[in-house]
Amino acid sequence: RAAPVAEQHEVPMVSSGASSDAIFNNHYHYLFSVLTPLSRQFEGVIDMALAQNPKPQSLAIMFASDSLNQELATATADYAQAKGLSLVSGSSYTSGVNDLSSQLAGAAGSGADLLLEAGHASESVRTIQQAEQMKIQPKLLAFSDGPGTAQFTQELQAAANYSVGTTQWTPGTRNRTSYFIDSFHYSLAFADQFGHMPDQFAAAATAACLTLEVAIEQANSAQPRWVRDSLAIIDLNTFFGEIKFDDRGASAVKPVYVQQVQAGRAVLIWPPEVATARPRYPDPGWAKR
Structure with missing residues (x-):
């Protein structure tokens, strides 16, 4: 406004x-x-994953049904496919929902290497909890909101480890x-x-x-x-x-930074030139957290 x-x-x-x-x-x-545009929020996550070994081949996207997260999901799908990844599953859910089991089952059934969620912090916590209960284990779980905050790690404890999140900046x-x-x-x-x-x-x-x-x-x-x-x-x-700034007034060059929870704390893993730790990939599984 x-x-x-x-x-x-x-x-x-x-x-x-x-x-x-x-x-x-x-x-x-x-x-x-000064913020990097929303459409680029998951670009660093995808770039980071593609730099790992074994290189992922496919991804699934879950997203909240509000307009901002729909916008992010669409832009992420376009970017991922342009980078050579196959989009094998995409599903939306009502913002604030407590049961994400059907969306998780669809993502797991697709065999996606990467599972990205465009949503809110409470939904990322619930996704981790239900993924663990359902024994759903992609090579990478990444979220637009959640990992990197103290509340995320406090609520999930060891289950938070290896989760990846995005941020405009960290200390x-x-x-x-x-x-x-x-x-x-x-x-x-x-x-x-x-x-x-x-x-x-x-x-x-x-x-x-x-x-x-x-x-x-x-x-x-x-x-x-x-x-x-x-x-x-x-x-x-x-x-x-x-x-x-570009000709629209949007931030033209600043990346969105990528964090991962490692040993109970969030560390910066991408871009490489500012990272404080290396990515831990692929996820070793729930039993090894």
């Missing part, structure tokens, strides 16, 4: 929350977002910086100020503020049109990742 207002009044807005391609495809002139991200401080020192300063470590949402908000600040400095003016034009050509290496 904010984007049309910014457009109407010709005031540049740098968002830390907009990620849907449905927003960016309106081609607003005054909207910019361990070792990005090259040309402005401001790196992730390590940002996290320390944030924790000192607020009493807890920053999450991806706090980091995105900080990155959005930094980006607007630099755009004003580079424009040498607070005049809205000049700041907007400065944002359109900005290229900034920050702790959050590289900030650069």
Whole structure:
């Protein structure tokens, strides 16, 4: 709702929350977002899996029925197939549902190497619980939300291990910086100020503020049109990742990072240049957790 207002009044807005391609495809002139578009959320997971041995051949996708997760599922299927993977199963479920057994049975019956779920944190927990009960074991279980959060690991305990998740940023991200401080020192300063470590949402908000600040400095003016034009050509290496926008105002180059729960804690496994651990693949099975 904010984007049309910014457009109407010709005031540049740098968002830390907009990620849907449905927003960016309106081609607003005054909207910019530091978040990697939703359509690219699973790209790193697929790239990571394809770099492993044995190389996966197929995937199944489960997704919540809301519009954002439908958008993500469609984009993920297109990307996976473009990379040579076979989509052997796709099923939706009502957001917040407690029983995912029929969707899991369909995915297992397809023999998919990878099982990706586009949904919400509570659904990822339930998927793990039911997959373990049903002895369903693909080579990789990956989620758009859940792995990487403390609640996910606390609820699932050992069952959380080997699960893969996506995030816009983590405190361990070792990005090259040309402005401001790196992730390590940002996290320390944030924790000192607020009493807890920053999450991806706090980091995105900080990155959005930094980006607007630099755009004003580079424009040498607070005049809205000049700041907007400065944002359109900005290229900034920050702790959050590289900030650069395409012609829609979407983040053009920053990846979505991939995490995996290993020995009870989330570690960054992709992209390789910023990873803090190697992927553990294929999943060894429930008995070995």
